[in-house]
Amino acid sequence: MVATRPLTCLLLPALLSLPLGNLGAQALRRPVPDKLVVLTFDDASLSHATYVAPLLKRYGFGATFFVCEFREPPFADKTKYMSWEQIRQLDRMGFEVGSHTLTHRHVNKLSREQIAAELDSIETRCRQYGIARPTTFAYPGYDTHPLALEVLRERGYQFARTGGSKQGYTRAYAPAADHPYLVPSYSTTGNNREQVYEALKQAKDGRVVVLTIHGVPDAAHDWVSTPPALFEEYLRYLKAKRYRVIALRELGRYVDVPRALGAHNAAVPVN
Numbered sequence: 001m002v003a004t005r006p007l008t009c010l011l012l013p014a015l016l017s018l019p020l021g022n023l024g025a026q027a028l029r030r031p032v033p034d035k036l037v038v039l040t041f042d043d044a045s046l047s048h049a050t051y052v053a054p055l056l057k058r059y060g061f062g063a064t065f066f067v068c069e070f071r072e073p074p075f076a077d078k079t080k081y082m083s084w085e086q087i088r089q090l091d092r093m094g095f096e097v098g099s100h101t102l103t104h105r106h107v108n109k110l111s112r113e114q115i116a117a118e119l120d121s122i123e124t125r126c127r128q129y130g131i132a133r134p135t136t137f138a139y140p141g142y143d144t145h146p147l148a149l150e151v152l153r154e155r156g157y158q159f160a161r162t163g164g165s166k167q168g169y170t171r172a173y174a175p176a177a178d179h180p181y182l183v184p185s186y187s188t189t190g191n192n193r194e195q196v197y198e199a200l201k202q203a204k205d206g207r208v209v210v211l212t213i214h215g216v217p218d219a220a221h222d223w224v225s226t227p228p229a230l231f232e233e234y235l236r237y238l239k240a241k242r243y244r245v246i247a248l249r250e251l252g253r254y255v256d257v258p259r260a261l262g263a264h265n266a267a268v269p270v271n
Contacts, residue, residue, distance in 0.1 A: 027260035028176055029253065035203050035243040038173075038210040038251065039063040040161055040185065042100055042138055043070065045215030046079065049086035051228060052216050053093055059235050061245035065090050066100035066138035066161075067122065073220050080220040084129050091131040096247035098136040099123070106141045107148040115151045136160065136248045137181075138212075142169060149181045158257050159248050161185055163212045172199070172207035175255045179264050183248070185210035188226050188234070196234060203243065208251065 039056070041048050044067040056063050067087055069075035082090075091097050101107070102121035110118070123133055135158045139148070142164035152160055162169045163185035173183050186199040188211055196211070203209040218225035238245055 027256050027263050029256050032175055032206045032208060032254050033244065034205070035241065036208045037200065037203055037238060037243050037245050038185075038208060038248050039213065039245055040098075040138060040210060040248060041065045041213050043104070043214055043218070043221065044068060044075070044082045044087065044100075045218050045220065046082055046086075047215045047217060047219070047228075049082045049090065052213075052231075053090055053095060055232065055235065056095070057093060059239055059245075061235065061238070062095065062247040062250060063245070064096040064098045064136060064248040066098045066136075068100040068104045068140070069102055070104050070220065077220075084125060088129045088131050096136065096249050097126065097131050097134060098138060098248065099134040100138045101140055104140045106143040107139060108143045108145040110145075110147075112147050112151060115148055116155070119151065119155060138162075144182065149179070152181050153261060157181070158252055159183055159255075161210060161212070161248060163187055163210075172202035172209050174207050175251065175260070176206055180255060180257050180260050183210055183251075185212045187212045187224075188231070189214070189224050191227065191230060193230060193233075197237070200237075200243070210248070 039061065041052060041063060044065070048065055065087070067082070070081065073080055075081050087097060099119055099122040101118035103118065105118060107115055119137070126133055135156070137152055137157050137160040139160065139162045142162050144162055158180065160181040161183045164170060164187060169184040170186055171184050178184070186196065186209065188196050199209055199211070213226055213231070214221065214224035216226045216228050216231045
């Protein structure tokens, strides 16, 4: 017998624009303030430890570092990637370490068991190095899949970040309406200064701006690199304009995740 699933498994993109009404409002623990920004960093780039983290500490900003072990270029190349000792130091500095799967495999190409194994591998690494167990996730390549949402919920994750232009994921996050496992984001890549500043203006009226950043610079994947001087310009702007800059897990101060998940399930009929 084939198990029944919520219609969300078939209509995942529609979740982003699903009107939840009062259900969504009830999922908020408190009002979302204006000028709330989440910084996220992908792929365990070496510059996250050597440049980004010390700079963030100087500015007093929080952040989430989504780590993985790339196969190409190989994670063993420590001229390009952080070591697990350096990742542990990020945790010790108070930053969040999140999961980006172990091998950066896109979840839409994996089975339920494979998704769970990828998550388990990162959780095991964190346990081995005394790093807090990840409770947030970032989709490699920004690709999502209903199975991933199911596995994340089963394993107790709180938030999952996507991004890019796929299916409208480049926009501000609306906690009262968006699924906690489909948090959209804006990417900083190269010199897209104008787009980043336009994005930051969206942090108002109950919306949160989430930025996806790769290496600063990114020695392993230069096409997603952010120039260090431009990155520091962004930080100066955020500080001068009095933005509150946090890690993804800190959205739990504003979002009641179990209620939010329940609201989305209740709003979609069972198939």
